[in-house]
């Protein structure tokens with residue numbers, strides 16, 4: 001508005017010809033204000049809407065100097081408002097005032113305020129926590145903190161496990177070759193996440209990748225192939241039939257425990273004092289498995305050492321995860337089957353969903369290792385890529401050194417396969433699943 005007013009006053013001054021001022025009209029234009037500036041030129045007389053109070057003043061009073069940006073509109077000759085207009089006459093201040101009072105400026109201020117608010121909220125809720133977590137992870141891998149907490153996980157004695165196979169190395173003849181070949185890969189590894197008894201979906205997925213053991217394909221299951229879903233026995237039979245490799249998941253562990261528990265109870269059944277154990281869903285699954293199926297599950301190691309894969313380095317398959325910097329031989333087995341998060345002070349893993357995910361520490365550890373900033377001397381400089389399942393909440397989760405494949409098939413989401421071909425080429429293949437369990 002202020003700018004417009006100025007141009008008006010200029011045009012008024014630059015019209016010396018036909019300059020006839022009707023003093024009466026000038027005096028009745030008292031209603032003129034900011035709002036009917038638009039109507040100025042459409043009205044018969046330009047001076048009609050000229051500010052009030054001019055009637056009693058000599059015309060020379062309307063002549064402006066250039067610096068009087070705002071004073072082109074003397075609203076009233078009364079002393080009170082004349083005094084309030086004085087500040088416009090301070091050089092510079094009038095210019096600033098005209099900017100601040102412009103509606104466009106105020107509109108922009110509102111937009112800027114909203115943008116600023118969004119930026120602040122984003123910083124507070126997303127960026128800052130992310131940076132904090134990253135800093136904490138870096139501090140966690142700093143050797144200086146090792147002494148403070150009295151040693152990290154893996155430096156203490158590992159508990160004994162009975163009836164559990166800790167580790168196995170995959171037959172190297174099954175590994176894809178380092179050289180890429182034309183046409184179909186001569187050897188492929190098809191690694192499938194948590195199946196949980198979803199036999200139909202597993203069959204669909206194998207069909208989708210044209211799985212053929214005779215053509216050099218090998219299937220690896222990342223554990224939790226049984227329980228929850230409808231066909232636990234069927235999945236085990238399918239895996240056995242294909243000569244698939246597997247690792248022990250927390251569900252295999254539980255069902256196998258139920259199974260051996262059942263045996264103990266069975267042998268003690270003559271003892272009348274022993275209470276009858278309730279027929280839980282897990283016990284029903286344990287009962288439903290044949291001895292052959294149980295033998296197959298019993299033979300699944302907790303850690304499957306896959307070997308060297310082009311562009312991936314050393315690869316291992318587990319169900320839950322691995323603690324970085326701890327040799328495979330020293331990993332604690334129940335944690336390997338169940339970990340989701342890790343304590344940043346002590347590096348003790350946990351099945352809890354609350355905390356820093358283990359794979360974040362694991363990836364950062366390897367990045368430092370590769371960058372030559374790791375704890376040289378305490379661990380092998382070799383990297384280890386982990387392919388795992390277990391974490392349906394995080395779903396498919398592919399990172400540089402960790403590949404999470406549990407995409408929640410049994411909850412009606414997807415079953416995922418990580419397919420590695422000759423030359424280290426790899427891809428994810430998925431199929432949709434029926435919902436067997438509400439998540």
Ligand SMILES: [Mn+2]
Nearest residue numbers: 224249250390
């Ligand atoms: Mn699991």
